[in-house]
Structures are given as structure tokens and as C-alpha cells.
Amino acid sequence: MSSHKKRRGQNSGAGPEAPELNVMPFIDVFSMLNIFLLVSASFLGLGILEVQIPFLSNSPDVKDEPKRSYSIRVDLEETKVKVSGLWTEAPEDKTEKEFTYDDADIVKFHQQMIDLRVKVPENDKVTVYADNTVKYEQLIKVIDSIKTLKEKEPPLNLPGQDEKKGNRNFIFEKVIIGSVIL
Numbered sequence: 586m587s588s589h590k591k592r593r594g595q596n597s598g599a600g601p602e603a604p605e606l607n608v609m610p611f612i613d614v615f616s617m618l619n620i621f622l623l624v625s626a627s628f629l630g631l632g633i634l635e636v637q638i639p640f641l642s643n644s645p646d647v648k649d650e651p652k653r654s655y656s657i658r659v660d661l662e663e664t665k666v667k668v669s670g671l672w673t674e675a676p677e678d679k680t681e682k683e684f685t686y687d688d689a690d691i692v693k694f695h696q697q698m699i700d701l702r703v704k705v706p707e708n709d710k711v712t713v714y715a716d717n718t719v720k721y722e723q724l725i726k727v728i729d730s731i732k733t734l735k736e737k738e739p740p741l742n743l744p745g746q747d748e749k750k751g752n753r754n755f756i757f758e759k760v761i762i763g764s765v766i767l
Contacts (some may be wrong), residue, residue, distance in 0.1 A: 655705040657757075659727065661715040666690075667725055668697055684724050695730040702741060702756050710759040732760055 644764040653674040
């Protein structure tokens with residue numbers, strides 16, 4: 586019988602050659618750490634702040650003198666078009682003219698836009714303000730009169746207009762609609 590006990594003890598593997606490790610606590614700890622790291626990483630946000638600091642210099646301050654410019658405003662109402670021109674600095678020479686939407690007045694309005702562009706060639710911008718009662722057809726008719734020359738009209742040959750760009754048939758290159766309601 587003693588030989589039977591001896592054989593059983595050798596086959597059980599309890600000797601120094603095959604130790605048995607319990608890895609379950611390690612798995613529990615690592616699974617908890619992974620959950621903690623994943624949850625905390627979602628709340629971590631990186632931000633980049635750009636800071637502009639003045640440069641230190643011994644040179645005198647260079648100030649850009651605001652130059653005198655001419656602003657043109659076109660107000661569209663239900664029955665009339667009002668054109669206002671104003672210099673930004675003194676002497677403030679303000680001009681105002683009113684037109685209706687009939688074809689004869691739109692031709693006069695178009696000629697007024699050409700005259701204003703020739704008067705102040707460095708100004709290439711017009712701001713258009715429209716009431717909510719203005720019809721789409723009226724708005725388009727006015728913008729076309731502001732923006733482009735007719736086919737039979739000669740080019741304005743203003744300084745800064747480039748023939749290669751093809752903008753010689755524009756009166757004003759920039760038409761800004763200032764009263765858009767979304």
C-alpha cells in the first residue's frame with residue numbers, strides 16, 4: 586500500500602518542478618485599471634491657446650493713418666431705390682439720390698453707379714440694404730445695374746483692373762448685401 590501512496594504523490598505534480606500560480610487576482614486588478622483608464626481618458630481634453638505678445642523694440646511706433654475713403658450705400662424699398670455716398674473723413678460730402686424701379690429710372694441709376702465709380706476709382710465696393718417688401722426681380726435688376734456694364738458701353742479703364750482677369754466689364758467688383766434675414 587505504501588507504494589501506491591508513493592506513486593500518487595509523484596503524479597500529482599505538487600513538487601518543485603511544476604508550481605501552480607493563481608492569476609485571477611492579477612486579471613481582476615488589470616481589468617479594473619483598464620476600465621478606470623478608459624473612463625478617465627474620455628474626459629481629458631487638450632486645448633491650444635495662441636497668445637500674441639507685443640514685440641519689444643526701440644523703434645518709434647508706426648501708426649497707419651486712416652485714409653479717407655468713400656462708402657456707397659444702396660437702400661431698396663418697396664417703391665424706390667436710394668443711393669447714398671459719403672466720405673469717411675472731413676469734409677464729409679454726402680450725396681443722396683432716389684430712383685424708382687421703372688426702366689427709365691433704372692437706366693439713370695446705372696449711369697449714377699458708373700459716375701460714382703469714375704469719381705472714386707479706388708472704391709470697388711457697394712453695400713445693398715433691402716427691405717423685406719422688395720421683390721426678388723427688383724433686387725436682381727438693381728444688382729445687375731450695380732455690378733456689370735452693358736454690352737454696348739465702353740470699359741471704364743480704371744486703375745487696378747486687369748484685362749487678363751476679365752473684370753473689365755464690372756462697374757463694382759464687390760456687392761455686399763447687408764440686410765440678409767435667415
